[in-house]
Amino acid sequence: MSNDTLRETFFAECEELIESLTEGLDIVASGDWDKETINAIFRAVHSIKGAAGAFGYNDLVTFTHAYETVLDLIRSDKLEISAEILRLITRSSDALAELVDTTRQEGSASLEPLADLIAELESVASAAKAESPPEPEFTFAPLAVMQIDPIELDKPAGPSGFTIRFKPHASFYLNGHEPRRYFTALEPLGELEIDCDATAVPTLDAFDFDAAYLSWTLTLTGETDEDSIRTVFSFAMGLCDLDITPLEAEDDSDAGIPDFIASTGIGLGEPEVEPVVLPVTAAKPEPAPVAAKAEPEAEKTNAPKAAKSSGNPVATTLRVDPDRVDRLINSVGELIINHAVISQKLESCGLGNDSEIMAALDDYRYLAREIQEGVMSIRAQPVKALFQRMGRVVREAGEATKKPVNFISEGEGTEIDKTILERLADPLTHMLRNSVDHGLESAEKRIAAGKPEVGIVRLSAAHRSGHVVIEVSDDGAGLNRERILAKAMEKGLVPPDAKLSEAEIDNLLFAPGFSTAESITNLSGRGVGMDVVKTTITSLGGKVGITSVPGKGSTFTISLPLTLAVLDGMIIGVGEETMVLPLSSVVETVRPSRRDIHEIGPGECVLSVRGSYVPVVDLAHLFGMRTAKTRPADRSYVLLDAGGSNIAVAVDAIQDQRQVVIKSLEGNYGTVTGIAAATILGDGKIALIIDSEALVGLVSPRRNTRALIELEA
Amino acid sequence: MSEEETQDRGNTIEFVSLSAGGQGFCVEITSIREIRRWSQVTALPFSEDSVLGVMNLRGAVIPIIDLASRLGLGTTEIGSRNIVVVVAIGKRIMGLLVDSVSEILSVESETIRPNPTLRRDGGTSHVTGLLPVDDIMLRVLDLDALFANEAEEAA
Structure with missing residues (x-):
C-alpha cells in the first residue's frame, strides 16, 4: 500500500469515525445514553487522534487532544454533561469534521479559527480536573498508549509510585529486546529499584537456552503515571507479563481498578495494537475475536473492554474501488442486452415462446435482472453520513443567525446511489441554510406567534415508488407569497399584471436570478x-x-431516481433513428387536432394545450434528420417540462416506455448539444438520450440569455 | 517483403497497413485494438461530416470516423465490405472507417523516411513519415496528432 492509499484509507476511516461520533452525540443529546455511548464517542475521537499522529497531521492531533481530554473527563464522571457541555462537544465535533475535511483537501489545516474552541475545551478540562481528586486513570490507558506522545496527555497525576512486575516471555528475547534497555528508559520517570527474581532458573542440565526464566519486580517512586510506564513497555506488548500496581493500592477507594490490574495483566494485550493499524470499522467495538479473548479474564475483573462486546454488533464493511463496481454494472448491462439479442435471434429462427429453450432463456433473464439489482445495490449507500453533515450545516446556520434550531433527521437508513449522494450535498446545504435563514423566524417572533422558541428543521428521506424522496421542512413562517410575487415582478420574471396561482408563485423561487433575501x-x-x-x-x-x-412552515420535496446508471425513458422514433426522452421531464403526450397547431413563421410552430401556447421543437429538423412525416398534424407531440418552461417535442412515433442503461458519450467522443447520453437497445443498436434542459436553450436562445444576464446581476 | 529486412529487433516497429480514400497508410499496431466489419451506426447530431455516428462495441459507445473524410480525401462509400479499425487514442476508443486493411509490416525504424512536406501554418502534420513497401509508398499516420482536437475537447 502506498502512502497515498493509506492516507485515503485514513480519511475514509475518519469519515466513519465522525459518523459514529455524531451518532453518539445525538444519543447523548436525546438523553438516552449510557457509559458505553460516551466510550464510543471517546474512542472515535481518540482513533482519529491516533491515526492523525501517525500521518503527522499535528493540527488534527492538537485539536483532538483537547477534545479528547474533555470527553475523557466526562467518561470518568468528573464532568457532568450539562447543556453547555453538550453544546461544546457538539460544536467540537462539527469543528473536527471540518478540520478533517480541510486536512484532506489541503494537506494541512489551520487551527486559528478554532483557537477559541480549543481554549474553551482546555478551560473546561482544567476546571473539571481541579474539582475532582486526582486518581489514576486506568480505563483509557490501553487505548491511549500507542501512537501519540502520552507526555502531552495531562492525565491527573497518579500516585507517587508504582510496583511493576515484569516477566518477559521467550519471544521477548527472540525479538531482540533486552530488559536493561527498558529499565534505563524507566529511570527518567523516577527513582527506580530493581529486584531480579532468578529462582526460576533451573540447573544447567535442565537449562533451555531459548527459554525465559528471569522476572523482575521494579519499584518506581516519583511523580509519574501509569501511562508513561506503559509507554516505555509499549514495544514489549504481548511479549511479557506486565503488572503495574500503584504503591498505595490499599488506600485507593476504587477497589475495582487495582484488582483488575493486579490480577490479570491483560492491559498489554492486542487491543492497544488495534488503533495503529487503522481499524476497519473503527470506533465500533473492537473486533469480536479480541473481545472474546478478553472474556475469561473479564469475568473476574470487570474489564471495560469486555463489556463492549455485548454492545452494538460489529458491522463489517468492504471497501471497493468504485471503478470496479462500475465495470461490473457495465458487464451486467451487457448481459441483459445480450439476452435480448439471443431472444430476438431465437424468435427469428422460428422458436416459439413455448419451446424449452425460450423457457430456459426466461430463467436467464431473471438471473440477469437479479444480478443487476444486486450490483446496483453495491453502489447504494445510506444517506446517514450526508444527513449528519447537514446537521452540522443547520447548527452552524443557527449559530450564525442567532436562531435556536433543532435539527431532526428521519430515514437515515434510506439508500441511494453514491454518485447522487455526493452531488446532493451542495443543494441540500443551500436549502437547509435557506430554511434556517429565511424559513425560521427569530426567537422573539416565534414567541410572539405562540410557537416554541426553538425552531425545527427537518430532513427526511424515504423510498417511494422507485424513487427516493428527500424533504427539507421547517416550522417557520412559510413563504411570503406577496413578497415573492412583488420581487418577481420587480425583476421582470413575471409580467406586472400576471395572475398566478399559489403553486406558481411558490415555484418562482426556482426561477433563475430570484432571491428574496433583502440583505445579503x-x-x-x-x-x-x-x-x-x-x-x-x-x-x-x-x-x-x-x-x-x-x-406553519415550508417543505421542499426532492424526488430522485435510485441510481444514475439507469433511467426511465420514453422511446421515440425520430426520422429513421430511435431516441430516448427522460421520463422525469415528460409531462404528457399529445395527439393534437389540426387546429391546435399554429404555424407562426417558417419552421416555427406553437401548440395550444388547454389555452396556453407551447413552442414546438421538431427533433428531426433540429438534429438534421430526414423524416417522412412533414405535416405537423401527422405527428405526435411530447410535452416536456424543461427548466421551468414547457416545450412540445414533435416526434414521428412514440414506441415504448422502459428503463434504459445510461452510457456516457463523453468518454470516447465528447459532449453533443441536446444529447445527454446514449443507451444500447435490445437489438444492440445505440439510441441517443435527449437532454431536455438543453433543448429549451436550442429553441429559444433569447430567453436563455436573459436568464444568464439575471444570474450575473 | 519487409520481414526479410528485419535484423535489428530493437528498432523494429510493427505497422498495420490500410487504405483510405484510395491512398495507402499505415498505423502503429500498438494503437489498434481490433479490426471489425462495418455495421450500422447511430448518427450524431451537430457533428462534423467525418463523424459518421456511434456504434456499440460490447457495451461501450464509440464514435466512428470516416478516415478518408477526416484526411480530406473525400467520403468513403459505405458498404458491407468496409472495415472499421478500432483504435485507442489516449484514453479514448474510436473506430476508423477505411476501405481495407492489408497486412502487418515489421519495419526497422531507419527505413521510415521523414515527411518532406512542411506545413506552412507551423502545425504538426499527422503524417510523420513515409514508408516505401515494394513499389508503393505508405504514409505513417500519427493518430494522436490527427485527433488532437477531440482529445482536447474531451479533456
Whole structure:
C-alpha cells in the first residue's frame, strides 16, 4: 500500500469515525445514553487522534487532544454533561469534521479559527480536573498508549509510585529486546529499584537456552503515571507479563481498578495494537475475536473492554474501488442486452415462446435482472453520513443567525446511489441554510406567534415508488407569497399584471436570478440561488417541489431516481433513428387536432394545450434528420417540462416506455448539444438520450440569455 | 517483403497497413485494438461530416470516423465490405472507417523516411513519415496528432 492509499484509507476511516461520533452525540443529546455511548464517542475521537499522529497531521492531533481530554473527563464522571457541555462537544465535533475535511483537501489545516474552541475545551478540562481528586486513570490507558506522545496527555497525576512486575516471555528475547534497555528508559520517570527474581532458573542440565526464566519486580517512586510506564513497555506488548500496581493500592477507594490490574495483566494485550493499524470499522467495538479473548479474564475483573462486546454488533464493511463496481454494472448491462439479442435471434429462427429453450432463456433473464439489482445495490449507500453533515450545516446556520434550531433527521437508513449522494450535498446545504435563514423566524417572533422558541428543521428521506424522496421542512413562517410575487415582478420574471396561482408563485423561487433575501447575509447570497438547486437536482434526473402553509412552515420535496446508471425513458422514433426522452421531464403526450397547431413563421410552430401556447421543437429538423412525416398534424407531440418552461417535442412515433442503461458519450467522443447520453437497445443498436434542459436553450436562445444576464446581476 | 529486412529487433516497429480514400497508410499496431466489419451506426447530431455516428462495441459507445473524410480525401462509400479499425487514442476508443486493411509490416525504424512536406501554418502534420513497401509508398499516420482536437475537447 502506498502512502497515498493509506492516507485515503485514513480519511475514509475518519469519515466513519465522525459518523459514529455524531451518532453518539445525538444519543447523548436525546438523553438516552449510557457509559458505553460516551466510550464510543471517546474512542472515535481518540482513533482519529491516533491515526492523525501517525500521518503527522499535528493540527488534527492538537485539536483532538483537547477534545479528547474533555470527553475523557466526562467518561470518568468528573464532568457532568450539562447543556453547555453538550453544546461544546457538539460544536467540537462539527469543528473536527471540518478540520478533517480541510486536512484532506489541503494537506494541512489551520487551527486559528478554532483557537477559541480549543481554549474553551482546555478551560473546561482544567476546571473539571481541579474539582475532582486526582486518581489514576486506568480505563483509557490501553487505548491511549500507542501512537501519540502520552507526555502531552495531562492525565491527573497518579500516585507517587508504582510496583511493576515484569516477566518477559521467550519471544521477548527472540525479538531482540533486552530488559536493561527498558529499565534505563524507566529511570527518567523516577527513582527506580530493581529486584531480579532468578529462582526460576533451573540447573544447567535442565537449562533451555531459548527459554525465559528471569522476572523482575521494579519499584518506581516519583511523580509519574501509569501511562508513561506503559509507554516505555509499549514495544514489549504481548511479549511479557506486565503488572503495574500503584504503591498505595490499599488506600485507593476504587477497589475495582487495582484488582483488575493486579490480577490479570491483560492491559498489554492486542487491543492497544488495534488503533495503529487503522481499524476497519473503527470506533465500533473492537473486533469480536479480541473481545472474546478478553472474556475469561473479564469475568473476574470487570474489564471495560469486555463489556463492549455485548454492545452494538460489529458491522463489517468492504471497501471497493468504485471503478470496479462500475465495470461490473457495465458487464451486467451487457448481459441483459445480450439476452435480448439471443431472444430476438431465437424468435427469428422460428422458436416459439413455448419451446424449452425460450423457457430456459426466461430463467436467464431473471438471473440477469437479479444480478443487476444486486450490483446496483453495491453502489447504494445510506444517506446517514450526508444527513449528519447537514446537521452540522443547520447548527452552524443557527449559530450564525442567532436562531435556536433543532435539527431532526428521519430515514437515515434510506439508500441511494453514491454518485447522487455526493452531488446532493451542495443543494441540500443551500436549502437547509435557506430554511434556517429565511424559513425560521427569530426567537422573539416565534414567541410572539405562540410557537416554541426553538425552531425545527427537518430532513427526511424515504423510498417511494422507485424513487427516493428527500424533504427539507421547517416550522417557520412559510413563504411570503406577496413578497415573492412583488420581487418577481420587480425583476421582470413575471409580467406586472400576471395572475398566478399559489403553486406558481411558490415555484418562482426556482426561477433563475430570484432571491428574496433583502440583505445579503453571511449565509445566503453566496451566488447560489434556488435555481441552481433545481438545476442540480434536474441534472440528477430528479424533481424538486415546494409546499408552504403560512405560519406553519415550508417543505421542499426532492424526488430522485435510485441510481444514475439507469433511467426511465420514453422511446421515440425520430426520422429513421430511435431516441430516448427522460421520463422525469415528460409531462404528457399529445395527439393534437389540426387546429391546435399554429404555424407562426417558417419552421416555427406553437401548440395550444388547454389555452396556453407551447413552442414546438421538431427533433428531426433540429438534429438534421430526414423524416417522412412533414405535416405537423401527422405527428405526435411530447410535452416536456424543461427548466421551468414547457416545450412540445414533435416526434414521428412514440414506441415504448422502459428503463434504459445510461452510457456516457463523453468518454470516447465528447459532449453533443441536446444529447445527454446514449443507451444500447435490445437489438444492440445505440439510441441517443435527449437532454431536455438543453433543448429549451436550442429553441429559444433569447430567453436563455436573459436568464444568464439575471444570474450575473 | 519487409520481414526479410528485419535484423535489428530493437528498432523494429510493427505497422498495420490500410487504405483510405484510395491512398495507402499505415498505423502503429500498438494503437489498434481490433479490426471489425462495418455495421450500422447511430448518427450524431451537430457533428462534423467525418463523424459518421456511434456504434456499440460490447457495451461501450464509440464514435466512428470516416478516415478518408477526416484526411480530406473525400467520403468513403459505405458498404458491407468496409472495415472499421478500432483504435485507442489516449484514453479514448474510436473506430476508423477505411476501405481495407492489408497486412502487418515489421519495419526497422531507419527505413521510415521523414515527411518532406512542411506545413506552412507551423502545425504538426499527422503524417510523420513515409514508408516505401515494394513499389508503393505508405504514409505513417500519427493518430494522436490527427485527433488532437477531440482529445482536447474531451479533456
